[in-house]
Amino acid sequence: MERSFAKEIEALRLGAGDTFHGEGILAVTKALLQSGVSYVGGYQGAPVSHLIDVLVQSQDILDDLGIHLETCTNEASAAALLGASINYPARGCVTWKSIVGTNVASDALSNLASPGVIGGALIVIGEDYGEGASVIQERSHAYAMKSSMWLLDPRPDLPTIVRSVEKGFALSEASNTPVMLELRIRACHVTGEFPASDNIPATVSRNRRVEQPARFNYDRLAHPPATFAQEKLKLEQRLPAARKFIVENHLNEVMPGDLADVGIIVQGGLYNALNRALMNLGLSDAFGNSRVPMLVLNVTWPLVPEQLTAFCAGKRAVLMVEEGNPDYIEQALHATLRRADINTRVHGKGMLPAAGEYTIEVLTRGLLEFIAAEQPQIDIAAPRTAFSTMQHSRRAAQALIGPDLPLRPPTFCTGCPERPVFTAIKLVERQTGKLHIAADIGCHALATFAPFSTGNSILGYGMSLASMAGVGPLSEKRPLAVMGDGGFWHNGVLSGVASSMFNRGDGVLMVMQNGYTSATGVQYLPSSSGNRVDHQPGGSDIETTVKALGVRWVKRIRSYSLPEMVKALRTAITTAEQGLKVIIADGECQLARQRRLRVTEAKALKSGDRVVRTRFGIDDAVCTGDHSCIRLSGCPSLTIKPNPDPLRTDPVASVNSGCVGCGHCGEVAHAAVLCPSFYKTEIVHNPGWWDRFSDRLHRAVIARLGGRAATQPQPAAGE
Numbered sequence: 001m002e003r004s005f006a007k008e009i010e011a012l013r014l015g016a017g018d019t020f021h022g023e024g025i026l027a028v029t030k031a032l033l034q035s036g037v038s039y040v041g042g043y044q045g046a047p048v049s050h051l052i053d054v055l056v057q058s059q060d061i062l063d064d065l066g067i068h069l070e071t072c073t074n075e076a077s078a079a080a081l082l083g084a085s086i087n088y089p090a091r092g093c094v095t096w097k098s099i100v101g102t103n104v105a106s107d108a109l110s111n112l113a114s115p116g117v118i119g120g121a122l123i124v125i126g127e128d129y130g131e132g133a134s135v136i137q138e139r140s141h142a143y144a145m146k147s148s149m150w151l152l153d154p155r156p157d158l159p160t161i162v163r164s165v166e167k168g169f170a171l172s173e174a175s176n177t178p179v180m181l182e183l184r185i186r187a188c189h190v191t192g193e194f195p196a197s198d199n200i201p202a203t204v205s206r207n208r209r210v211e212q213p214a215r216f217n218y219d220r221l222a223h224p225p226a227t228f229a230q231e232k233l234k235l236e237q238r239l240p241a242a243r244k245f246i247v248e249n250h251l252n253e254v255m256p257g258d259l260a261d262v263g264i265i266v267q268g269g270l271y272n273a274l275n276r277a278l279m280n281l282g283l284s285d286a287f288g289n290s291r292v293p294m295l296v297l298n299v300t301w302p303l304v305p306e307q308l309t310a311f312c313a314g315k316r317a318v319l320m321v322e323e324g325n326p327d328y329i330e331q332a333l334h335a336t337l338r339r340a341d342i343n344t345r346v347h348g349k350g351m352l353p354a355a356g357e358y359t360i361e362v363l364t365r366g367l368l369e370f371i372a373a374e375q376p377q378i379d380i381a382a383p384r385t386a387f388s389t390m391q392h393s394r395r396a397a398q399a400l401i402g403p404d405l406p407l408r409p410p411t412f413c414t415g416c417p418e419r420p421v422f423t424a425i426k427l428v429e430r431q432t433g434k435l436h437i438a439a440d441i442g443c444h445a446l447a448t449f450a451p452f453s454t455g456n457s458i459l460g461y462g463m464s465l466a467s468m469a470g471v472g473p474l475s476e477k478r479p480l481a482v483m484g485d486g487g488f489w490h491n492g493v494l495s496g497v498a499s500s501m502f503n504r505g506d507g508v509l510m511v512m513q514n515g516y517t518s519a520t521g522v523q524y525l526p527s528s529s530g531n532r533v534d535h536q537p538g539g540s541d542i543e544t545t546v547k548a549l550g551v552r553w554v555k556r557i558r559s560y561s562l563p564e565m566v567k568a569l570r571t572a573i574t575t576a577e578q579g580l581k582v583i584i585a586d587g588e589c590q591l592a593r594q595r596r597l598r599v600t601e602a603k604a605l606k607s608g609d610r611v612v613r614t615r616f617g618i619d620d621a622v623c624t625g626d627h628s629c630i631r632l633s634g635c636p637s638l639t640i641k642p643n644p645d646p647l648r649t650d651p652v653a654s655v656n657s658g659c660v661g662c663g664h665c666g667e668v669a670h671a672a673v674l675c676p677s678f679y680k681t682e683i684v685h686n687p688g689w690w691d692r693f694s695d696r697l698h699r700a701v702i703a704r705l706g707g708r709a710a711t712q713p714q715p716a717a718g719e
């Protein structure tokens with residue numbers, strides 16, 4: 001991993017008397033160190049990747065405190081890591097992106113929650129819900145309810161987030177239950193400050209090891225008959241202990257307001273947006289002085305019935321602000337009030353939408369309705385007009401833009417090694433006809449957008465090969481599964497390859513071996529050329545692994561070698577040979593490569609060493625302006641410009657200054673038998689005598705042949 005977190009790491013060293021400034025997710029990381037955590041692990045994914053990324057580069061801090069860091073190969077292994085807290089008084093924290101990560105981890109989570117823990121166990125989940133989310137829209141709340149784990153949803157405010165981490169461990173220990181800490185995207189990236197405390201070495205750690213393993217205790221196993229007793233323990237002991245802790249430590253907050261006959265109950269994570277919406281109605285200020293009383297649930301599971309009834313008693317109506325569906329909290333609120341015979345009206349879904357993110361706009365609309373219904377004496381004409389004007393302006397802007405403005409979908413990075421593979425797939429499909437393509441999670445999912453528009457299904461991370469197991473036997477043509485090396489190690493090796501071999505499957509698996517889990521911020525993998533511990537290769541190899549599982553047809557091909565890739569893929573699809581065929585498309589993630597090269601090239605230039613940069617260009621005089629190259633490549637550096645020839649009106653293709661010289665253009669031009677307008681340029685910095693001599697020679701020859709002898713080298717456009 002090439003990105004440096006030096007500034008963030010300094011923040012982790014702060015102690016009592018210092019003030020921490022930064023983002024929510026880094027505040028969580030610091031809070032872990034202040035909580036005496038013994039071990040940390042996780043699987044990367046937005047919006048919580050930074051937690052592990054920063055710790056990976058903080059080995060000296062971890063060494064001082066004796067903290068073990070495990071960079072897990074998937075969320076299931078991260079959840080299982082918490083098994084240490086079942087038997088030992090060791091605090092542990094793991095993290096991943098939810099809902100998808102929690103799905104993967106759910107087996108281990110059930111088996112963790114059943115026996116419970118004696119050391120605090122905290123699961124920091126990045127709740128990837130709403131605008132900007134990249135996964136299925138579901139709630140993690142269901143997991144907390146079904147497995148009896150507690151769910152913290154703190155107000156997006158750094159002191160509250162830090163307190164939630166510290167109290168989360170204590171809550172876990174007081175109730176012998178794992179605790180989930182849910183952070184939405186905006187909470188992870190909210191910035192602020194909090195008074196730092198000293199980092200605390202753990203009582204059990206790599207520096208203070210346990211001398212003897214825990215004594216055998218069948219009751220600590222998630223195994224019958226112990227599980228029957230554990231289910232009762234969850235309800236009869238752990239739940240009451242948790243509720244007592246929540247009340248005594250004021251984890252939920254009651255905020256007063258003068259409109260005492262109404263109230264709002266809100267998930268902590270939505271508090272900032274809610275307060276901003278109240279400000280739109282003139283019912284709060286930037287400091288949170290709301291006129292409507294609020295019960296802020298920083299713990300959304302378990303609910304404390306007495307807190308709900310105490311807040312609602314004497315109120316005419318409350319608004320339940322609960323994002324997503326099902327409306328678990330609202331249903332529980334109805335049942336709680338009914339049982340207590342309290343007749344407060346409950347508004348929620350209906351005034352607010354049943355699904356989708358509760359943005360400030362959505363909340364403002366709901367609040368306008370709530371106030372109009374329950375506080376008609378308040379004049380909200382002005383905010384209602386302002387809201388309508390804003391919506392009208394938006395519709396007007398949309399009408400002006402018109403429906404015909406082309407969308408600009410996300411695409412692969414410039415020079416990405418995965419782009420040529422999809423070009424190869426397009427070229428092969430010209431001969432074979434359309435293929436069933438099982439897509440997967442990762443950068444390669446960008447090929448579902450134009451200009452490739454490939455992929456028939458996405459069933460989960462590393463699941464593409466498994467997802468076409470039922471397609472192959474029903475299809476005339478052999479299907480193709482695409483998977484990244486991240487997906488391969490996360491799940492694909494067993495769910496896909498081993499299962500296909502076991503079932504005598506017949507299909508093609510394309511593994512994009514770019515060396516990292518790039519889509520989540522470029523983290524190392526078991527097959528990476530580096531390892532976070534000793535920076536040596538990870539020790540595992542995809543080709544060796546699939547061969548060891550019995551795959552006989554395996555080809556490793558450089559991603560940019562388009563003709564070879566086309567040939568191999570065509571053969572894999574059409575050969576009479578039965579069985580799984582694996583093609584490993586080998587090419588380092590360009591983002592990681594450029595980060596690495598930038599540093600080494602800067603050093604070389606500074607010390608006067610020769611540096612060669614390759615760029616591609618297009619000869620205006622040769623380009624026909626049909627733009628086939630753009631349709632087959634999709635590289636963001638390939639663009640168009642006005643035709644310099646006054647007799648031709650079609651714009652010509654052009655390469656802009658973002659080109660990293662991957663060579664894909666030239667390969668496409670040859671493999672697709674396109675025009676010969678592409679040329680390659682080498683820009684030589686600090687040239688030696690040979691460079692100067694050959695440059696003079698080239699110019700002389702060109703001049704002699706009647707060409708235009710340039711006085712300067714001709715770099716690619718924009719150089």
Ligand code: SF4
Pocket residue numbers: 411412413415416417418443514518519589590591592
């Ligand atoms: S991050 Fe790497 S693998 Fe992903 S699109 Fe960019 S270059 Fe390609």
Ligand code: SF4
Pocket residue numbers: 414415615616633635636637638655658659660661662663664665666
């Ligand atoms: S060589 Fe072509 S495909 Fe590669 S980065 Fe440059 S313009 Fe893009």
